[in-house]
Amino acid sequence: MKILSRFFVDGYIHKAKLLKQLTRPIPLPLINYFLNFTLIKVVKKNSYLFNRLVGHHHKTFLIQITNLPFDLVLQPNPNSPHLYAKRKAVKFDADATISGSFLSLLGMIDGRFDGDALFFTRDLQIFGDTEAIVCLRNALDDMDKSLADEAASNFSPIGPYFLAMARRATKNNDIPS
Amino acid sequence: MTSPHKPELVCPAGTPASLRVAVDSGADAVYCGLQNATNARNFPGLNLTPYELEKSIEYAHLNGTKVLIALNTFPPAGQFSLWSDAVDLAHSLNADAIIVADIGVANYAKSKYPDLRLHLSVQAGAPSIEAIKFYTEEFDVKRVVLPRILTIPEIKSLKQEISCEIECFIFGNHGLMAEGRCSLTNYATGLSTNMDGVCSPANFVNYRVDADQSLHTELNGFTIDCFSCTQNPGYPTICKGRYHVAHREDSYYAFEEPLSLNLASLLPDLISAGVDAFKIEGRQRSKAYTQSVVSSWRKAIDTALDHGAINMDHLLSLTEGNKQTLGAYETKRWR
DSSP: OHHHHHHHHTTGGGOHHHHHHHHTTSOHHHHHHHHHHHHHHHHHHOGGGGGGGTTOTTOOEEEEETTSSEEEEEEOOSSSOEEEEEETTSOOOOSEEEEEOHHHHHHHHTTOSOHHHHHHTTSEEEEEOHHHHHHHHHHHHTOSSOHHHHHHHTTTTHHHHHHHHHHHHHHTTTOOO | OOOSSOOEEEEEOSSHHHHHHHHHTTOSEEEEOBSSTTSTTOOTTOSBOHHHHHHHHHHHHHTTOEEEEEEOSOOOTTOHHHHHHHHHHHHHTTOSEEEEOOHHHHHHHHHHOTTSOEEEOGGGOOOSHHHHHHHHHHHOOOEEEOOTTOOHHHHHHHHHHOSSEEEEEEEEEOOOSSTTTOOHHHHHHSOOTTTTOOSSOGGGEEEEEOTTOOEEEEETTEEEEEEOTTSOOOOOOGGGOEEOOTTOSSOEESSOOSOEEEOGGGHHHHHHTTOOEEEEOOTTSOHHHHHHHHHHHHHHHHHHHTTOOOOOGGGGGGSGGGOEEOHHHHOSOOO
């Protein structure tokens, strides 16, 4: 565990090849089980978030995690929300695309990074339906508790441990805070 | 430096969560708006419902923080009721003040609710003694938010001649110097910054990346800027775009550059000039921004009042395009 911790904390997480290699063997069904479980829990507790997405519930968001071997697809339909991972090679025609490194995106949903600041440094890029992306950003930002905290707490004690490591890793790297 | 007063720190909030963060981070007052055209940050998914506003005011007041409601747009003909309803709501929820720009809205509020405190928005664009006196005498305006076109000596001189408080922006957007009168977005999209509350509406904004990683920003088909992979982009607003003009070979920032105001180094001078309140721009920003900026300025103001040294270099990472300016506060020739 110490070696793993050091791996994250020293900032090696930014080295795309290493991170990709580390996560590539994880089967998508396992990731999707985690994502679906997390989504159900978060939506149940924070249904008010959908109010800021009125007009965009049917939109599809492609979340490109630049240093992971898979991307995420989100459809924030309050009646039937979807969040799942897909391999990068699988083409997907999304309404809106958000692109950034794992730590940049994690920092945003953790409430520690400002999305505009990430955009100014090009650590975050957006394409497609800008209005839908702005609404999604504002909806997630209206959570008092960090979305990352909520997600991690569903998988205690491993989840919070990995989240703490990721937070320490971002502190040691040059991402705006 | 001696200061007879402690200036108020006025902070932005675009959601209830960011309002609570601003309160917890040391704001003396928080300003926010409703989810409609009555405020100049009428962005998608942003701002507060009447219920959220009620709960947010309760939270702020419990913690000794004031809440100011931005009603700082100009009602188009036949649509005044949206603004008058917002004034009624602000009064019924015990808002500490409303921030107005339009004389019709100011007159309605003054006539119907003499006890409701009025602040004059920067959108009113009142930079002179005469203009400010008009608002104080006619509408009993208690505070004027100054346009970002005055030097500190001018602010000091102004303060001595007017009866109301003055509020100055100290951090955030460094907009075009014709606030309340800009029609650039209207020209490009048909929507008005001043009447619809949307500068560069998001549904008209498009980003495109070339094979060489250059980032193009477009507003309703108009290319605003193109950033090479080594350049930091700013907001997609027309006033901060790069254009080809007749007298120059290369494209350049004809109006303004994408950068932010940061008056940290002028803070002691602003306090000496008698500024009553310091305003942070950024209702559209995240609560991470709110937490970082508000807590930093809280500390800076308290330090300045104790004659301590201020260091706000860390805020550069939150500025537009990672660039900052002292603007006209230092000199009229700020470019």
